[in-house]
Amino acid sequence: MTQIFAYVPFNNGQAEDVALEFPEAAKKIDASATLTAIVTGSGADLDSVAGEMSKIYGQVIKVDNEALAYPNAEVVRKALVNIVPEGSIVLVPHTTFGMDIAPGLSVKMDAAYAADIIDFQGAEGTTLKMIRQELGGAVSTHVTADISAGAVITVRPGAFAPVDGGSAGGTITDKSGDAGDLSSKRQFLEVVAAEIGDVDITKSDVLVSIGRGIEDEENIEVAQELAEAMNAVVSCSRPIVDAKWLEKSRQVGTSGQTVKPKVYMAMGISGSFQHLGGVKGNPFIVAVNKNPKAPIFQVADVGIVEDILEFMPELTEAISDL
């Protein structure tokens, strides 16, 4: 029987949201497989996350070691190689951590590797069918993996419907003793926090992008609030930078930044050629503009004819209430 292990990263004692999405992914791989969450770390935070996971997963493995206090991918990989049985499927989120650990893990496990999977279409024998995207999201592909010797798969956070956690009553197994030698030729030093105001809009998955429709500098706050509610970043079109209401680094367009978000909220942006030239990767574009003839509606996925100054606060409120 297939064994699936989901590696759940966490920050400050809080599991990443993807923890709720793994069960759906695992079900789509093989509904009959056993799913085990793995958490690694050290001390109280680890225990608390392991406890939380036992409410979602039937089995939870925890590995407690000083060397795992910070999730250094090289160290975590060593632990996983020792803990995960041969031939298993390991799920890792396709995040900066997942990209760091997963490829090497697949080599060390001698397993197949599939990255950034957005959907599974089940297994036929030892062939697992999956969907992923290429070319910055411009096209999708069906891929297959031979999982006879196991697989390491990174799944795109947000791609799978989250389960309602709470009552699995799973067992927690402490495998700290099995982690083995955790020495590494890569030492974690520190995390340097991003400077405030030094936002890199090119790295954000969701952008609340404002254009001339914002009308006044004071209204930028309205967009900021929406962005906060959506866990997004505010970007803008050129007139906003020209007016010096936002820094140049926030500008999307041929003369500004090229962005590849997943969701692009074009708020009061008419959608000039120059502006759209900076929006790549085929994001889901939501356009709100009071002008029904705004060209942005030609390229947007969803269009709403409203005044953004009235619409944004209401949307912010609705999202905050979720």
Place this chain on the structure above:
Amino acid sequence: MSSIIGPASYKLFGFFPTAVLAFIVPIVGIGAFAYIMARRIAPLVRAAPDNRLDRIDQRIKNLVIIWLGQLRQPRYMLAGVLHMVIFAGFLILSIRSTSLVVIGLSDGFVLPGFGGLVGVVYNFIKDYAATFVLVACIIAAIRRGIYKPERYAVPEKYGKDHTAEAVFVLGLISTLMISESLFEASELAYAFQLTGQEHFLAPLSLVWIFRGMLLSASSGFLQGLHIFMYFVHDLSFFFFLCFLPLGKHFHVITSLFNVFFMRVKRGNIKPVQHGIKDEELDSLESFGIKKLEDFTWKHMLDFYSCADCGRCSDQCPANAVGRPLSPRFITIKARDLMFKNYPLSGEIYKSNLLVEDIYAEDEIWSCTTCGACEAECPLGIEYIDKMVDLRRGMVDEGMVPQSLQKPLKALEKRGNPYGKMEKKRADWANDKEFKADHSIKNLGKDTAETLFFVDSITSYDDNIQEIARRTCVILEKAGVDFGILGKDEKDSGNEVLRFGEEMLYQDLKEQNTEAILESGVKQIVTADPHAYNALKNDYTGLPPVKHISQVVAQKIAAGELELLPCQEPDKVYVYHDPCYLGRHNGIYEDPRQALDAINGLTRVELEKSRDRSFCCGGGGLMLFYEPEEDTRMGVLRVNMAAEAGANVIVTACPFCLVNIQDAIKVAGKEGEIEALDFTELIGQHLQ
């Protein structure tokens, strides 16, 4: 005692002949001058070649108009007139000054031919000349020293103020005028005292005034003054001569040459290296200007010739919007470096990479190549070729801003800066409404008399494609048999060339040239002045090229195209001259004539129009590059149009339209003022 003793015969303290001094001063002066000039010429000898001996007739014409006639001077009225006076005075007094040098060795020397009436007339004129020069110098000194016009200010980042040198030189010139006049006046006063005969003098001239003042002076004083003033003049004269090559007054010497050798062809860009054919470019070790010695000798002469008048920067749109570029200091910084690296004595220093040393990358990319500076410079100093050469150097070193790398790569791969597919180049013609009534020939399959060269922005930019369709409608109405190249057309490369990517430009040029020649057309029409300029001035061997405004004006004049009366007679129109139509190609009247052919259309003029037109912000690749600036050029331009009382800005360039449309929004003038392309306005008025 019969008459005053001249410097040739005078004995100082009764025994020392001043003739010795009058001999030594010129020898030392000329010797020093020759030495200084030799040092100054040294870098020019090592400089890159430059072919400046073509079109001698045009060069002589420039010499007469720009140098001798000083006709660019009155564009700045007060300063210009003052300069014309001083310049004319210098020319006139140069004869007197030369003869004065000889008078120190031979009493009463008169230049051959100046003995009779000629001499009398000359003296009359030169006395006034000296007087006017002095007056001009005083006004100029007051202006510079007290009123300090803004354009002379030196921003801190560019070094120290230059006022002191300017005022010092004005003082030196005044000294020459006064000493010359006193030298003569003392002699005439002496003669009057002796003979009672009043020699005729130009009334109210400096000599006339001085003579009047000296009439009652003692003869001993007059004798002493006469000799003293001779040497004041002699020393000042030779000091001035040697001082000229040390600073901005070098132009007194170099202007004649600089104007003679100035640009005579419009719109084009200098080859990478004179004497190297396009096919041989691969053989060059290095491209463009990286170090001082990479400049051509003419461009170095430009540096020497700058009079620091600040007109270029005053007209420069980049400077006006606070971009890090002031053309004046492109020159001044290079001249300072030339003086530093090629000192008057001692060893010659090696030049560093200019763009890291005296220039900044942003500074060089800030130029829109609009040409306002060159149109203004009274000395014929060039900037665009230097900018392009500096950019060629930067491109060769890989120093290209990231925002420009993308469009350049797209141009290489796709033939347009947007990275759009070649096969979609003619998609503008597939607009449903348009396609219903119009079918555009593709010259890949069909043949036609005329090629409509669309170029990239008009082909691909949704907002601009209308220009392509309107142009087609106009050509149809005018009965022109035309077609397009479709996917075989590539970007004209006007900006690729001007942004220093020479080999990419060569590539685009070759592809376009081949496609155009293969199509067998007899003429080319375009609505894009940038394409017009490239095809006309940069490409070679193509059929004649016309801008759509020329076609319209000609067809109207020939009665082959009639326009309806103005559809919106309440509006006030103003025509904005695109740089690449106007300044670079001299097409000012055709678009205006076409507009004026619309009955009842009210048209006003911008104060800055024709060759003083103010750039909208630049076209082509400039759309992809934004230096730091305080405001946008287009915004200033829109404000100018508003001041002129216009509410419709008509332009004849797709880039102007994009920039001005944007600027109207930024300036908050939506609803008050609108931008319209020439083809759109004409299209609205077709019968």
Place this chain on the structure above:
Amino acid sequence: MEILVCVKRVPDTAENEFELNGAGNDLDRDDLVYSVNEWDNYAVEEAIQMVDNVGGSVTVVTVGDDESEEVLRREMAMGANNGVLLSDDAFEGSDGNGIASILKAEIEKGNYDLILTGAQADEGAGQVGGMVAAMLDYPYASLVNKIDIIDDKKINVGREIEGGNQEMNELQLPCVLSIQTGINEPRYVGIRGIRKVAKVDIPVKGSADLGLDADSVGAAGAKTRRVDYFVPDMGEGAEMLEGSTDEIIGKLIEKLKAKGGL
């Protein structure tokens, strides 16, 4: 420092519109333009800058067909000293692991202190660097946006992690790093630069030269395969949401949830 940079020739995402071929199982490649993977450019630039500072040489390597030589030339025009093309019919159809195995074989033939790759390429997997490192037992760091050379034994690298934060690590050499965009400003390479290196010899190595078992790479050795391409349905123009503001917001939130916007 001897640096090897692994690069790839990819369809240029900025300059292409991707459409499927008639059969619907592959991209319509006739109109595609290819160039060097954007991330790889940053890796090469970083390598060149490091060598400028501490000496050494930069070698660029790619696994691909004859046409891949152009990307090697482009990187050599940037300033890489050597290029190596790993090409063999047997390599075709390799998955990430296969490519990593081929690169590993080449790396073992040299004496490199540092192996760089781009953080990801056209497929968006970001897998080869980490695999190569694991195969060689070299330490690895992905998404590197800062490199400080400490001495000839170790370097400090910054990794770009979520929220724009930077995770600093100390790695022992030799190591493998995958380079994130933005670490530097890659220099421009024009047609002229490429022509200058047009005649430089670029060795081509096949599986025999690398001592690889042909069955271990290529389609034969691939555990992961791409079956086909497809384009998810996308309507023309925006779907206009109508109704009261509340209704619109309700519909919008559902859509945002589905698309990962919330």
